[in-house]
Amino acid sequence: MDSPSESTGEYSTRIATRSSMIESFRGCGLSGMRIDKVELRRRLQMPQLLRFAMRDSIRFKNPAAGETRLLERGNSLSAPAAADAEDEKPPESAMVVFINPRSGGRHGPMLKERLQQLISEEQVFDLSDVKPHEFVRYGLGCLEILAGHGNSCAKECREKMRVMVAGGDGTVGWVLGCLGELHKEGRLPVPPVGIIPLGTGNDLSRSFGWGGSFPFAWKSAIKRSLSRATEGAVGRLDSWHILLSMPTGEIVEPPHSLKHIEECALDEGLEVEGKLADKVSCYEGVFYNYFSIGMDAQVAYGFHHLRNEKPYLAQGPITNKLIYSGYTCTQGWFFTPCTSHPSLRGLKNILRMYVKKVNCSEWELIPVPSSVRAIVALNLHNYGSGRNPWGHLKPEYLEKRGFVEAHVDDGLLEIFGLKQGWHASFVMVExxxxxxxxxxxxxxxxxxxxxxxxxxxxxxxxxxxQPMDEQFSTFVEIKRVPFQSFMIHGD
Structure with a gap:
């Protein structure tokens, strides 16, 4: 039988990994032209009056609060005083940065200070102080109000705004979700987002050419990243809405990305195999990278709790990965063929999976292989710190299976299964x-x-x-969010 993966594809994956490392060195300033700090600030820094107006609006949680500062200075909302006109020109690319100080270990506070030096204090937001939705509602709202009064500088800053996020994939997703509210409210354009990777996996960062880790020569790297963000091409990214309906009860510790809602309506075009509860609890959320159910999530859950209970054990990415690997062994994933414990059996024993394929409105029942202990629905090419478990598939294999080449903006999720731990390990090393x-x-x-x-x-x-009920079914429904996010390419 033909192998689904091309040998050249595997080779290209290794080349891509090396290229990512090389790009990290370039980002560190070890190659390429030197970035001048003064010139960089000129390209990014908003005029002082607009910076202070935006700051006041966020501080007082009122998008109109920034008007007062401009009225006090020039008695005009539409233009600065003539003497200040030269200083109040819009930058080439107005930029704001969100930084998660808890990401990246000891680098968080130093990185924040460095970014404030390179741009301005008012354009760098510590996520422990200013939340992304506050910036969207009050900061951008301030610029929109001023632009509505005829202030051309505010209008241009709002239209050319770009956002950088210094954090892990979770932080990036948080910011993207808040910016997505602009779509719903018709407040266009939506600013594109670039990434300074501070997390452990950084798969979103890898997917858009920003590298997989925080570089050692980070001071030079930050200048280069900001410079690339001003001129980088903008691509699109799908996001996926998840709706979870369960018999009355609650998830004891729901993740930040999953919110409780009062009611929900599932697609009624399907028959239900189990029983429907009269009363249900509903949750919803959005993901950008993947959703999974099974042993991989169980291992992640155990590791997550171990890290929270004993944070001294998790001092960095390498330590985290070693502990994670050890925890995988203790959970029994490597011995699933030799055990009868219910939690280690195949997923086909507890779930039925339906999908809608591309350009098709009908649900189709998909058999779950009996050997599969984890199912992953993947949106990106990268998973688990840069791995590509879907693989680089031959055209003839794609045609035979009815698949198409995977892209981050194609409106499709790639669904794959992982068997016992040995199979997952071989998949993860490609x-x-x-x-x-x-x-x-x-x-x-x-x-x-x-x-x-x-x-x-x-x-x-x-x-x-996720608590389960012996009598009643729990449902998970995943559909694409109607609008796409905009991402800046770093490569």
Whole structure:
């Protein structure tokens, strides 16, 4: 049988990994032209009056609060005083930066100070002080009000605004979700986002050419990253809405990305195999990278709790990965063929999976292989710190399976399975591809308890324990968000 992965594809993956490392060195200033700090600030820094107006609006949680400063200075909302006109020109690319000080270990506070030196204090937001939705509502709202009064500088800054996020994938997703509110409210354009990777996995960062780790020569790297962000091409990224309906009860520790809602309506075009509860609890959220259910989420959940209970054990990315690997062994994933424990059996025992394929409005029941212990619905090429479990597939294999080449903006999720721990390990080092199950424009899971008391799920690295009911079904429905996010390419 033909192998689904091209040998040249595997080679290109290794080349891509090396290229990513080389790009990190370039970002550190070890190659390429020197970035002048004064010139960089000129390209990024907003005029002082607009910076202070935006700061006041966020501080007082009132988008109109910034008007007062301009009225006091020039008695005009539409233009600065003539003497200040030269200083009040819009920059080439107005930029704001969100930084998660808890990411990147000891680098957070130093990075914040460095960014403030390179741009301005008012354009760098510490996420422990200013939340992304506050910037969207009050900061951008201030610029929009001033632009509405005829202030051409505010108008140009708002239209050319670009955003950088210094943090991990979770932080980037948080900012993207808040910027997505602009779509819903018709407040266009939506600023594109670039990334300074501070997390452990950094798969979003890798996917858009910003590298997979925080570089050692970071002071030079930050200048280069900001410079690239001003001129980098802008691409699109799909995001996916997840709706979870469960028998009355609650998730004990839901992830930050999953919010409780009062009511929900599932697609009624499907028959239900199990029983429907009269009363249900509903949650919803959005993911950008992946959703998974099964053993991988169970391992992530255990590691997550261990790290929270004993933070001294997790002092950096390398330590985290070693602990994670050890925890995988203790959870029994490597010995699933030799055990009868319900939590280690195949997922086909607890769920039915339906998908809508591309350009198709009908749901289709997809068989779950009996050997599969984890199912992943992947949006990006990168998963688990830069791995590509879907693989580089030959055109003839794609045609045979009815698949298309995967892209981050194609409106499709790649669904694959992981078997026991050995299979997952070989997939993660890219010796083999994962078990290809389907490509889908929408997914619906019906989950039944039986001997299983809990199922484990995660999205974008945030795991949770999902309670199960012996009588009534739990449903997970995944559909693409109607609008796409805009990402700046760093390569």
């Amino acid at each position: 010796l083999i591809s994962a078990k290809h199950i389907a490509q889908a424009a929408a997914i619906r899971l019906e989950i039944r308890g039986g001997e299983w008391k809990n199922a484990y799920m995660q999205m974008d690295g945030e795991p949770w324990k």
